[in-house]
Amino acid sequence: MAIFGEKCDRCGKRTRHKEEDKPICEVCANEMALMVKAQGEVPRQCPVDGAQMTKEIAHMMVIDLCPECKGVWLDSGELERFKGGVETEALLLMARGISYPLG
Ligand SMILES: [Zn+2]
Numbered sequence: 516m517a518i519f520g521e522k523c524d525r526c527g528k529r530t531r532h533k534e535e536d537k538p539i540c541e542v543c544a545n546e547m548a549l550m551v552k553a554q555g556e557v558p559r560q561c562p563v564d565g566a567q568m569t570k571e572i573a574h575m576m577v578i579d580l581c582p583e584c585k586g587v588w589l590d591s592g593e594l595e596r597f598k599g600g601v602e603t604e605a606l607l608l609m610a611r612g613i614s615y616p617l618g
């Protein structure tokens with residue numbers, strides 16, 4: 516095994532974490548697990564315009580993103596996990612369509 520681990524199959528970061536014999540860093544593994552869970556949930560409708568929202572993963576949370584108004588909606592439990600202002604700010608930026616470097 517290489518000293519610094521192998522490159523994550525998803526993001527290219529060095530990792531020693533493996534899943535199904537593929538190098539996947541823990542961050543990506545967690546995100547993918549969240550995504551699988553999110554895919555199994557019923558899509559929600561935007562409370563503003565009734566559009567069907569898509570599930571996205573941001574900051575280790577499943578969020579609902581409206582393609583119409585670009586609104587970002589969180590599950591009530593997820594909102595409580597927003598303790599610091601940094602993530603909230605990042606999400607707000609994302610909601611306005613301003614991109615920021617992920618990771
Ligand atoms: Zn990764």
Ligand SMILES: [Zn+2]
Binds near residue numbers: 562563565582583586
């Ligand atoms: Zn909307």
